[in-house]
Amino acid sequence: MDRGHISVPPEVIFGRDGELKALAAFAQGACRGQAGCVVLTAPAGLGRSRLLDALADHAHGLGMTVLRGRCTPGGTGYAGLRALTTAPGPATAPADAPHALPAPEAAGPFALAAAYPVLHGLYRHAVGLMSRGPLLITLDDAEHCDEHSLRWLDFLLRRALGQPLLIALGRRFGAEPAGGGAWTDLATQPATTAMCLAPLSGEAIGELVRHRFGGRVEPSVAARVAAVCGGNPRTAIRVVTELRSQGAGPDGGGGRRADELGGRLLGRSVSALLADRPHWARAVAEAVAVIGADCTEQVAALAGVSAPRAQEGVAMLRCAGALDPDGPGVLHPAVRAAVLEPLGAVRLAALHTRAALLHSDAGRPAAQVARHLLLVPGTPRPWMVPVLRAAAAEAEQRGAFTLVADCLRRVLEADPADGGARLRLALALAQADPVSAVPEFRAALAGARDAASSAAVAVQYAVACLTVPLAPACRTELLDALTGAREALGPEQDVDGRLRRQLDCALLIVGRGPAAVARVTDRPAAPTVHRSGPPVAPWEHALGALRIALSGHSSETAVAAARRVLAVTGQRGRGGWPLIAAGVALVLADETTDAAKALDLVVRSTQDEPASWTGALALAGRALLLRRCGALDEAITAARSAIEAVGATDAPGADARLVTPRLVLAATLVDRGETRQAEGLLARVGGSVALDGAGLERQLYLFTHARIRQAAGDADAALRALRECGSAQRASGVVNPVFLPWWVETCLLLGERRHGTAGRELAEQGGELARRWGTPRALGLAALAAGAVTPGPEGIDLLARSVQLLLVSPARAEHARAEYVLGQALLCAGDLPGAREHLREAVGLAGGCGAFALAGAARLQLIRCGGRMPEITASRADLLTGAEQKVAELAASGTSNRQIARHLFVTVRTVESHLTSAYRKLGVGRREALAEALRDPGWSLVEAG
Numbered sequence: 035m036d037r038g039h040i041s042v043p044p045e046v047i048f049g050r051d052g053e054l055k056a057l058a059a060f061a062q063g064a065c066r067g068q069a070g071c072v073v074l075t076a077p078a079g080l081g082r083s084r085l086l087d088a089l090a091d092h093a094h095g096l097g098m099t100v101l102r103g104r105c106t107p108g109g110t111g112y113a114g115l116r117a118l119t120t121a122p123g124p125a126t127a128p129a130d131a132p133h134a135l136p137a138p139e140a141a142g143p144f145a146l147a148a149a150y151p152v153l154h155g156l157y158r159h160a161v162g163l164m165s166r167g168p169l170l171i172t173l174d175d176a177e178h179c180d181e182h183s184l185r186w187l188d189f190l191l192r193r194a195l196g197q198p199l200l201i202a203l204g205r206r207f208g209a210e211p212a213g214g215g216a217w218t219d220l221a222t223q224p225a226t227t228a229m230c231l232a233p234l235s236g237e238a239i240g241e242l243v244r245h246r247f248g249g250r251v252e253p254s255v256a257a258r259v260a261a262v263c264g265g266n267p268r269t270a271i272r273v274v275t276e277l278r279s280q281g282a283g284p285d286g287g288g289g290r291r292a293d294e295l296g297g298r299l300l301g302r303s304v305s306a307l308l309a310d311r312p313h314w315a316r317a318v319a320e321a322v323a324v325i326g327a328d329c330t331e332q333v334a335a336l337a338g339v340s341a342p343r344a345q346e347g348v349a350m351l352r353c354a355g356a357l358d359p360d361g362p363g364v365l366h367p368a369v370r371a372a373v374l375e376p377l378g379a380v381r382l383a384a385l386h387t388r389a390a391l392l393h394s395d396a397g398r399p400a401a402q403v404a405r406h407l408l409l410v411p412g413t414p415r416p417w418m419v420p421v422l423r424a425a426a427a428e429a430e431q432r433g434a435f436t437l438v439a440d441c442l443r444r445v446l447e448a449d450p451a452d453g454g455a456r457l458r459l460a461l462a463l464a465q466a467d468p469v470s471a472v473p474e475f476r477a478a479l480a481g482a483r484d485a486a487s488s489a490a491v492a493v494q495y496a497v498a499c500l501t502v503p504l505a506p507a508c509r510t511e512l513l514d515a516l517t518g519a520r521e522a523l524g525p526e527q528d529v530d531g532r533l534r535r536q537l538d539c540a541l542l543i544v545g546r547g548p549a550a551v552a553r554v555t556d557r558p559a560a561p562t563v564h565r566s567g568p569p570v571a572p573w574e575h576a577l578g579a580l581r582i583a584l585s586g587h588s589s590e591t592a593v594a595a596a597r598r599v600l601a602v603t604g605q606r607g608r609g610g611w612p613l614i615a616a617g618v619a620l621v622l623a624d625e626t627t628d629a630a631k632a633l634d635l636v637v638r639s640t641q642d643e644p645a646s647w648t649g650a651l652a653l654a655g656r657a658l659l660l661r662r663c664g665a666l667d668e669a670i671t672a673a674r675s676a677i678e679a680v681g682a683t684d685a686p687g688a689d690a691r692l693v694t695p696r697l698v699l700a701a702t703l704v705d706r707g708e709t710r711q712a713e714g715l716l717a718r719v720g721g722s723v724a725l726d727g728a729g730l731e732r733q734l735y736l737f738t739h740a741r742i743r744q745a746a747g748d749a750d751a752a753l754r755a756l757r758e759c760g761s762a763q764r765a766s767g768v769v770n771p772v773f774l775p776w777w778v779e780t781c782l783l784l785g786e787r788r789h790g791t792a793g794r795e796l797a798e799q800g801g802e803l804a805r806r807w808g809t810p811r812a813l814g815l816a817a818l819a820a821g822a823v824t825p826g827p828e829g830i831d832l833l834a835r836s837v838q839l840l841l842v843s844p845a846r847a848e849h850a851r852a853e854y855v856l857g858q859a860l861l862c863a864g865d866l867p868g869a870r871e872h873l874r875e876a877v878g879l880a881g882g883c884g885a886f887a888l889a890g891a892a893r894l895q896l897i898r899c900g901g902r903m904p905e906i907t908a909s910r911a912d913l914l915t916g917a918e919q920k921v922a923e924l925a926a927s928g929t930s931n932r933q934i935a936r937h938l939f940v941t942v943r944t945v946e947s948h949l950t951s952a953y954r955k956l957g958v959g960r961r962e963a964l965a966e967a968l969r970d971p972g973w974s975l976v977e978a979g
Contacts, residue, residue: 233265
């Protein structure tokens with residue numbers, strides 16, 4: 035036997051190694067003549083009695099005499115000592131000790147003079163026991179121990195210096211000792227040590243759960259049981275027992291049921307604990323339920339008790355598992371409900387009001403104060419309104435728009451005519467659910483006092499509801515407000531012209547007509563900061579960036595404005611629709627790194643609410659970016675993530691939120707060759723009220739519809755949809771050549787049908803817009819459109835220029851398309867070697883992107899001109915030639931280029947050429963990624979740069 039450690043079967047005690055070692059050390063000290071007393075304090079269910087049992091068993095192993103007992107409530111006149119019995123073991127106590135005690139009715143109140151003969155006689159009896167060997171006296175539930183018994187234990191301990199004695203007492207935490215002063219005298223002796231049992235760790239609870247289930251348990255189940263039991267092993271055992279009785283196994287289903295069951299049991303346990311405690315303990319629990327336990331001074335003030343009482347009450351709750359054992363924490367939700375439910379609404383409101391005043395007096399942040407004010411029913415009192423305003427302002431800075439909306443609603447209850455608060459409320463609601471913001475915007479618009487106020491509200495209304503399916507009446511009201519404010523705005527109300535620019539931009543985005551477009555196209559500059567005026571807000575920069583991008587003026591100016599948005603909002607970790615608008619501008623300018631950063635910031639900030647308008651739109655924007663970079667697989671994943679997140683809710687307007695993600699997904703599926711699935715998605719979108727007018731979603735719908743009809747072989751329907759898309763773009767003022775390039779698709783269709791003359795004017799117009807926008811993608815698409823409608827060598831030269839321009843852009847799919855069209859033109863011109871070269875390149879590029887429809891078409895043309903290539907499948911590895919496959923496999927295994935060359939009897943330059951081609955077709959950018967790409971070929975924007 036290890037005499038320095040208490041050994042217990044694993045089914046008895048979990049996670050108490052430290053306590054067991056400490057108790058073993060006390061027993062060893064007693065055997066060496068170091069008399070002492072240890073008091074184990076813990077709430078019910080934490081294993082106090084099991085530890086005392088383990089100590090007694092260990093003492094038997096050491097040859098100690100063990101006297102054990104348990105006190106009961108109401109005992110008097112040495113009742114605690116009468117409960118002591120001799121435990122079986124190596125040493126046996128004389129049986130005459132209880133007979134030396136007076137009868138309970140004869141004991142009377144404790145008086146030292148009358149009790150001294152009894153105390154001394156019992157002492158002599160104990161000395162006799164210790165003369166035979168070490169002595170252990172254990173009393174559990176010692177909070178019920180009577181004064182006479184406690185006085186004797188104190189008497190014995192004071193006279194046991196150098197004697198082999200250990201007294202071990204178990205006391206329930208928070209219980210008032212029945213012995214009063216006698217307990218205090220014993221507990222404050224130098225030889226007495228207090229041990230307070232803490233809740234078990236999550237790891238220990240996990241071991242207990244695994245033992246009780248008798249096998250492997252999913253980590254999530256053990257973690258959930260640990261979380262809901264608060265480290266209390268008795269509660270954990272009850273949860274597991276109940277789960278097993280209900281047929282729940284140690285899997286995810288059992289974990290979910292453990293949440294509800296454990297919370298219910300914990301709530302009952304704490305309620306029972308408080309029922310046995312004095313009134314101050316419940317007052318402390320109520321205070322902690324309201325304000326938490328991070329500041330015991332405030333807990334004491336709210337509960338109306340002393341600071342030591344508050345500390346003891348908080349410790350009681352923590353030991354009971356109601357609080358986080360590793361930090362200040364708050365009450366478990368089930369415990370909080372159990373504590374506060376009996377209070378009633380009036381009492382609870384009074385507590386929250388007092389808590390708010392305490393926090394305010396302590397200088398706590400306004401948001402912390404406001405959280406209590408929000409729970410006080412009725413019209414806010416005058417002193418509450420400034421606090422709610424300040425809390426809303428703080429929450430706006432953090433991006434906590436739900437709290438902003440809650441605070442401003444209470445402000446408006448006190449002051450319904452506050453137009454500024456109404457507008458801020460609408461803007462906060464628009465971050466998560468613009469549909470609910472519409473009534474607030476309309477109310478703010480109706481309450482605007484002058485043209486400048488009306489203009490500011492109308493602009494914010496327009497940009498916040500870009501993707502909201504406004505009812506016709508609301509849409510007309512908004513457009514009338516924008517145009518009316520534009521006409522009524524005088525120079526004295528808009529000295530630097532900022533409001534006019536904002537109105538023009540809003541009219542452009544919502545699509546008012548040619549008059550609005552004419553005003554916008556005359557003002558290509560981004561927002562400027564005037565020293566005499568207020569700083570330009572991020573949303574103004576975002577509005578300007580989007581306006582410049584959609585009107586196709588200058589990619590450099592649009593990028594500069596978008597980056598200003600990213601710099602400001604990115605530092606704060608929030609931004610909502612301004613970041614989305616900036617991201618769209620960056621996408622159109624092919625600034626893929628910054629565009630991905632902007633959209634990812636929004637996605638991360640909406641992880642808790644992925645089904646919100648902002649979250650769904652950000653995911654759709656990410657899918658659009660990935661599609662434009664040729665990452666079709668990842669684009670599909672991003673679009674489906676948005677659809678799944680929104681589809682999992684039954685929130686109002688969910689169908690409308692799905693329009694943009696479904697359209698982007700449908701467009702990507704067309705590129706993948708999955709036309710039937712794309713048609714199904716488009717059919718679900720077609721009836722949405724968001725597709726009326728000439729808005730951006732309407733344009734995306736028409737463009738995708740045209741691509742589907744083209745893939746289905748219906749060129750006439752495709753041309754009609756493309757022309758309608760062009761008309762919608764012109765009506766709304768969207769003239770960016772790379773935003774849904776309907777003109778390029780039209781020229782390609784006309785070129786295929788040998789109607790080049792009809793498309794040349796369109797190609798020239800698109801080329802002019804492309805030169806103004808100036809990105810390689812725009813210029814490459816312009817050359818592609820012109821080459822498609824230009825016959826002979828001149829057309830081939832234009833197509834070759836398109837290939838070169840798109841090669842240096844992120845437009846991988848468009849590059850593949852240009853290679854394909856050039857290969858077709860060379861085939862028609864009789865240049866079979868040149869045709870095979872470009873068609874093979876088209877197959878590799880398209881397959882690497884996942885554009886299997888284009889890859890399949892290019893393969894068929896390649897075979898027509900004498901080339902050979904296996905059937906196209908969803909695996910990009912199948913796109914590799916035999917030589918490329920061998921080189922890629924050897925390189926993936928770690929073989930160097932020189933070794934590969936020697937192995938295959940080719941030059942190192944040939945190996946490098948094959949590897950370069952394999953990288954492009956597999957969509958990877960480094961040697962280390964080859965092995966994974968060959969096993970499960972996928973495309974990564976990060977790897978491909």
